Amino acid sequence: MNTKYNTWYHPYKVDKKYSNKVAYFSMEFGIHQGLKIYSGGLGFLAGSHMRSAFELKQNVIGIGMLWKYGYYDQARNKDKTLRTDFIEKTYNFLEDTGIEVTVKIHNNPNVKVRAFVLKPEIFGSVPIYLLSTDIEGNDHLSRTITDKLYDANENTRIAQSIVLGIGGAKVVEALGGADKYHLNEGHALPAFYYLKSKGVKKNNFVFTTHTPEKAGNEERDANYLNNFGFFGRKLSNEELSQEIVNGNKLNYTVAALRMAKKANAVSKLHAKVSKDMWKGFDRTCKIVPITNAQNxxxxxxxxxxxxxxxxxxxxxxxxxxxxxxxxxxxxxxxxxxxxxxxxxxxxxxxxxxxxxxxxxxxxxxxxxxxxxxxxxxxxxxxxxxxxxxxxxxxxxxxxxxxxxxxxxxxxxxxxxxxxxxxxxxxxxxxxxxxxxxxxxxxxxxxxxxxxxxxxxxxxxxxxxxxxxxxxxxxxxxxxxxxxxxxxxxxxxxxxxxxxxxxxxxxxxxxxxxxxxxxxxxxxxxxxxxxxxxxxxxxxxxxxxxxx
Known part of the structure; x- marks a missing residue:
């Protein structure tokens, strides 16, 4: 274990313009072909962002997930049609930071989450801390949480959000905390709930919404999430009633827009579409356009x-x-x-x-x-x-x-x-x-x-x-x-x-x-x-x- 990677660290003197400490949470990062923790556009975007943050000497770190089987390996059946293969990935270039935190998932109060770091010199990005539950001391089910990116199983998906959000927030705390917590899409939403309960103010939360597609704006039964440990603690009925929309649902995007100080859409047109999409919901923050880009x-x-x-x-x-x-x-x-x-x-x-x-x-x-x-x-x-x-x-x-x-x-x-x-x-x-x-x-x-x-x-x-x-x-x-x-x-x-x-x-x-x-x-x-x-x-x- 290299001790400098269990503190907030950059291999350069941070440019004064970019001195605020930013923790950037994303379900996927497309940094390099050989680090298969991405599925597509969201990951490519996050990867380009982390590379530019490094090249501009910004005070940013990435928080992501160490997917054991990645997204999937695309193969072919005998007739050349699509076959999806899940093959274990092992990354010897990642370093164990020694940071281990626990999160509560359903009835298990002690799911262990360990942080591995992708060091800046490997692929030319800011440090990215990747979380895994596939570690000694976890039961079999807990170890499978970080198996597959965008797992089709509903419960696994909720558990992944808790690991990335609450586990990630605890890892950032262990690194000394951040000035801004940035959620790249709503997957890490539990981070906001956990940090809020720790006294972190709305001013420190920012959010990027990425898609007008219904499937990309997750919505789940709020009571079910509450019992699952999604909020980091059990919310009272009164507290829960403040969060729900459309009957008894928690919409991840609406919740993030309510908790963040400011949010952005990913093109000028998307900002208009987003404002229109979410205008019927009260207490949401301002959405500004910051158009996506590539490195x-x-x-x-x-x-x-x-x-x-x-x-x-x-x-x-x-x-x-x-x-x-x-x-x-x-x-x-x-x-x-x-x-x-x-x-x-x-x-x-x-x-x-x-x-x-x-x-x-x-x-x-x-x-x-x-x-x-x-x-x-x-x-x-x-x-x-x-x-x-x-x-x-x-x-x-x-x-x-x-x-x-x-x-x-x-x-x-x-x-x-x-x-x-x-x-x-x-x-x-x-x-x-x-x-x-x-x-x-x-x-x-x-x-x-x-x-x-x-x-x-x-x-x-x-x-x-x-x-x-x-x-x-x-x-x-x-x-x-x-x-x-x-x-x-x-x-x-x-x-x-x-x-x-x-x-x-x-x-x-x-x-x-x-x-x-x-x-x-x-x-x-x-x-x-x-x-x-x-x-x-x-x-x-x-x-x-x-x-």
Whole structure:
């Protein structure tokens, strides 16, 4: 045990602008491919934040969970459809801090939680303290709490929130306490209840809400949570009545908005959507927009960056082709298909969730077949992403694309959508396709790191995109639909517009006007930096939430 990691520690002199001590709680952190404690966007965002906090010398630490089996390993069945594997992970580079705390879960008052630290020098982040219950002295059930990120079992999920929230808060106390406790999404909500009971004031609590999706704003029976130990102590009926909404439910987001001094949404549009979503609830705090961002040093290819800075078009195009060839080795390895670096390559890659519409391109099969069989303007398409392991409709869409693309030489569905592949897809794509139903994508950050690598966003005007897009100049944007119209109608219109944009704008520009295409690519890079790099975001958090 290295004693400096059981005190509040940074390997640098903290910049005076960022001197407030901030403990940043998140269920997942995407710091590196090899540390598999993330599932997707929320983790990638948290990882970029922790890297920028380190690079800007901020007084921040991360509090997260040490998932024994990670999220899941994406594999294939015999027919190439999706298989979810849970394989034990062991991390020899994490250090045991020696900090051990206990939390009460249901009828067990002594569930032990141990903190392991990811040191700054390992991956270039602020120290991140990762909590595990898989330790000596815990019974079997307690040891399984930190097995799987986003476990499908309701009781396990509640227990995970208690471990991250109350266990995490106790670990921060052991490190000397913080000036601000920041919840990245509502998973660690018990931290606020526990700290409040210890006399920590509302002024010290801040909160980020991430999603307009119902599933992302957890709601559970308040009495059940009270008996489970969610609040850190047993609340009286009167106290509980102050917390409940919608009958007898505790809504994690509403509760966090009531307890925090200030909260943020993750794009300007999302701030409007959030205010509208939660306006019917009393005592909620102000929600300001702090748009998500990604870490440029981590995500942007250095040679592409140099060619863009020097405005060397040919150098950029050659480097892009080399990166496409690298990506196509993965395509060949996984699908036995030979992709051509000269051909325009479209990538759709993110979590497979219904509202993100991975299969929107297949809405009109006749039009789609025409698009993929066009000899004048050839196209290659790659899909990649992980559905939640129990999201059977998401898995169905994934498998539908697998079956459809199997015998088509220019279509591929890749597994293993983690940080390494995500980066290769951004570096090796010409077009980054983003097709959520409008107002449903709070921010969406994959298009930011794609744009940094010269991949042109073809997108619905949702999330962060309205703040970035200059249609036909740095991206191609679909006309906006009325989000209140029936879903099937939105899908039909969006699909038609998507085919039109690809056929009449994207493909002709790429093949017939390469200089114009390159201008759009360079504009995309210029417009995404520095506005959507996480240095801006990490600085803005201090200015608007932490100071």
């Amino acid at each position: 440029q040093n981590f995500w942007q290819d250095k040679k592409l960056k140099k060619a863009w800075e020097d405005k060397k078009e040919r150098t950029f195009v050659n480097r892009k082709k080399a990166l496409k060839s690298e990506l196509f080795k993965d395509v060949l390895d996984q699908t036995q298909k030979l992709f051509d670096p000269e051909v325009l390559t479209i990538v759709w890659a993110r979590r497979f969730a219904g509202y993100k519409r991975a299969d929107l391109l297949l809405h009109d099969i006749e039009r789609f077949e025409r698009l993929i069989n066009n000899k004048k303007y050839p196209v290659q398409i790659i899909w990649s992403g992980k559905p939640y392991p129990r999201d059977f409709s998401g898995i169905d869409i994934f498998n539908k694309l697998v079956h459809y693309s199997k015998y088509r030489p220019n279509l591929a569905v890749l597994i293993g959508y983690e940080m390494r592949l995500s980066r290769k897809l951004k570096e090796g794509s010409d077009v980054w396709l983003n097709t959520p139903r409008i107002t449903r994508e709070a921010s969406g950050t994959s298009g930011m790191s794609a744009a940094m690598n010269g991949s042109v966003n073809v997108s619905i005007n949702d999330g962060w995109i309205p703040e970035f897009q200059r249609n036909n100049k740095n991206s191609f944007i679909l006309p906006e639909q009325d989000y209140k119209m029936p879903v099937w109608e939105q899908d039909k219109l969006d699909a038609e517009n998507l085919y039109d944009i690809l056929e009449n704008k994207v493909l002709p520009t790429y093949y017939d006007k390469p200089h114009k295409w390159q201008e759009i690519v360079f504009n995309g890079i210029s417009d995404v930096l520095p506005e959507f790099s996480s240095h801006r975001m990490a600085d803005q958090y201090y200015k608007e939430l932490f100071n």
